[in-house]
Amino acid sequence: MPRAVYPWREHNQYTLLVDGNRFFPAMLECIEQARHAIAIELYLVEKGACATTLMEALIQAAQRGVAVHCLLDGFGTLRMDDTHRQRLEAAGGHVRRYNPVGLTHGWRNLYRDHRKLLVVDEQIAFVGGSGATNEFWAPGEEICQWHEVMVRITGPLVADWLSLFQRQWQATCSRRAWKPQASRGRVQLPTPPTATQGLGRVAYADARQHRDIVFSLVRALIGARERIWLATPYFLPSWRVRGALRKAAKRGVDVRLILTGRHTDNPPVRFAGQRYYPRLLKAGVRIFEYQPRFSHLKMVQVDDWVSVGSCNFDYWNLRFNLEANLEAIDPTLSRSVSECFLADFQESREITLQDWYRRPWWKRAREWLWGTLDRLVLTILGKRHS
Numbered sequence: 001m002p003r004a005v006y007p008w009r010e011h012n013q014y015t016l017l018v019d020g021n022r023f024f025p026a027m028l029e030c031i032e033q034a035r036h037a038i039a040i041e042l043y044l045v046e047k048g049a050c051a052t053t054l055m056e057a058l059i060q061a062a063q064r065g066v067a068v069h070c071l072l073d074g075f076g077t078l079r080m081d082d083t084h085r086q087r088l089e090a091a092g093g094h095v096r097r098y099n100p101v102g103l104t105h106g107w108r109n110l111y112r113d114h115r116k117l118l119v120v121d122e123q124i125a126f127v128g129g130s131g132a133t134n135e136f137w138a139p140g141e142e143i144c145q146w147h148e149v150m151v152r153i154t155g156p157l158v159a160d161w162l163s164l165f166q167r168q169w170q171a172t173c174s175r176r177a178w179k180p181q182a183s184r185g186r187v188q189l190p191t192p193p194t195a196t197q198g199l200g201r202v203a204y205a206d207a208r209q210h211r212d213i214v215f216s217l218v219r220a221l222i223g224a225r226e227r228i229w230l231a232t233p234y235f236l237p238s239w240r241v242r243g244a245l246r247k248a249a250k251r252g253v254d255v256r257l258i259l260t261g262r263h264t265d266n267p268p269v270r271f272a273g274q275r276y277y278p279r280l281l282k283a284g285v286r287i288f289e290y291q292p293r294f295s296h297l298k299m300v301q302v303d304d305w306v307s308v309g310s311c312n313f314d315y316w317n318l319r320f321n322l323e324a325n326l327e328a329i330d331p332t333l334s335r336s337v338s339e340c341f342l343a344d345f346q347e348s349r350e351i352t353l354q355d356w357y358r359r360p361w362w363k364r365a366r367e368w369l370w371g372t373l374d375r376l377v378l379t380i381l382g383k384r385h386s
Contacts, residue, residue: 006202012155016336020137023150041117043076044131055084068093073113074100114321125153205323220302231258231297235273236314249284261289275371281353288348
């Protein structure tokens with residue numbers, strides 16, 4: 001079994017691919033060129049042109065002798081066309097579902113595999129936040145409904161991504177698939193080497209080991225000198241993250257958040273998270289709500305440190321979900337991430353403290369309602385897991 005916390009690896013290369021019309025064709029090309037093995041782990045797969053195109057590519061790979069291993073979440077694939085799974089298995093591929101949903105499973109149904117990962121021939125990996133639905137990419141359409149990114153990775157770090165996949169692939173066979181074996185004790189985060197480019201590590205979360213991915217973010221926020229730019233679609237951060245953001249802004253760091261606007265797949269979560277706006281704004285944090293479409297990005301840039309992946313850094317994700325993020329220090333990737341953020345700031349509406357105080361009563365009421373329900377849920381979950 002791999003160590004509980006993955007180390008930093010040097011000599012990696014990264015390409016940031018913004019939106020499905022860029023990253024899906026790149027992923028499909030790698031699948032079509034695969035010669036030995038494909039490992040893919042996804043949360044959301046729904047019937048449609050996107051899923052059909054992806055599954056057909058996997059089926060064709062299996063038919064030409066490539067070892068295809070497909071790990072899918074049991075809830076996120078409820079609306080998947082099951083004939084694709086049957087055809088893939090008939091072609092020699094292997095499909096496993098993580099924690100299938102059951103009426104008698106109770107709390108077990110809350111544990112989900114939220115990772116998004118593709119590894120081809122042990123040489124190339126794609127990591128980010130995309131599922132296989134038409135919202136992320138519809139073949140032939142120029143603009144994707146959901147704004148998302150994936151990172152293409154080559155180099156020694158690919159072996160760690162494959163290791164993480166294999167670890168969960170084996171654990172999924174057990175009844176408690178969300179609790180694979182892991183080391184006990186305090187998490188010791190690895191210190192990055194002195195190199196200034198090509199660095200990367202796997203940061204992940206599961207039910208037994210979720211502190212790595214959070215501690216790493218908080219450490220980066222505390223050490224920020226110039227900027228903290230963070231994008232997330234579901235803004236329900238822990239008190240540690242909120243406190244670190246406020247303190248950074250107060251000491252002069254350029255702290256900006258890109259959150260969802262009216263285009264969202266979960267309005268109650270958006271309204272519940274808005275209760276954190278006033279204290280953040282008073283501390284000097286700048287808040288932007290993305291306007292053109294639903295921003296599904298889970299991306300952070302702290303100075304030159306970058307984190308991209310599946311994790312929203314909220315209580316729910318870190319309590320129940322399998323998550324995985326790429327952490328990297330690399331000037332090329334950092335520049336690409338900065339360009340993405342700058343473009344998104346231009347397409348966002350900045351929320352000021354004056355705007356917030358002037359909002360109508362009915363917006364205040366819905367924020368109070370969903371914020372109160374969110375606090376109630378957190379209290380119940382906290383008692384159950386205490």
